[in-house]
Amino acid sequence: MKLITLENIKKTYGGKTVSLDISLDILKHESMVFMGTNGAGKSTLLKIITGLLLPSSGRVIKHVEPLHIGYVPERFPNLLRFTPLEYLTYMGRIQGIPLIELEKRIPILLERMALSHAKDKRIDTFSKGMVQKIGIIQSILRKPDLLILDEPLSGLDIHTQNELVHMMAEFKEEGITIILTYHESDLLLKIAERIVILGEGQIKGDYHIKDIDKPHIVIETSGIIEQVIHTFNGILHVSRKGEIIQAHVPQENSDQILLDILHQGGKIHSVGLHDPLKQLIMENYVNK
Structure with a gap:
């Protein structure tokens, strides 16, 4: 079921x-997950989805009303002269939470x-990572229908990054729609079901993770008959480069197949890892 439709969106500054x-x-x-290099339009598109920016042309159609959106910008304000308890209580009361x-x-x-x-220290004394955490908390004080996070892992230590990814996985289980922007953190790919690649203000690619092959091991070998390799349990497929035979195998079968060879x-x-998802990202995202 559709939640939001973007129709011929264009934004000019x-x-x-x-x-x-x-x-x-x-x-x-x-x-x-929205992916793209700096200037690809990721943050602008997120703000248009939230309603914080109006498109110069085109329209945003909401198929669910009322639609509660939780939003965390890439740079959360750091000059808040409140403690976390004060600020979060205030934001919660604005949202009508008892x-x-x-x-x-x-x-x-x-x-x-x-x-x-x-909890009792002023937010304007916090580090960037701590401020980012406050922004994330305020976005989920009330369960949103749509949670939008712009570079959510930026400035967070690895423990908090993992905790946030775990929380987002829980949100998925609760039926919350999640939109994120990606910047060189494979942690986000753990929860992604769909990847939209932006470049030059346009959609360069739109992929569903379920349609992309899982990572597997590629074994390069020689001195063995290709037909024999095909008989090994777990072989995905076999290809040849001159005298070299490439056997593509699931990760869990790789040790046994190496012994069989x-x-x-x-x-x-x-012996190397082939990850079709990362290859797709490299082809469509890096240095584009």
């Missing part, structure tokens, strides 16, 4: 086009983000 003729359906209960519920929920979220020790008198030249 001072005559410069940032997003050009973008059309996209965002589905309920889907987790989507105080008794906030008094229970805020301490739990501060604990999960490793901020309990700073050696037992048949084959010579191992190399």
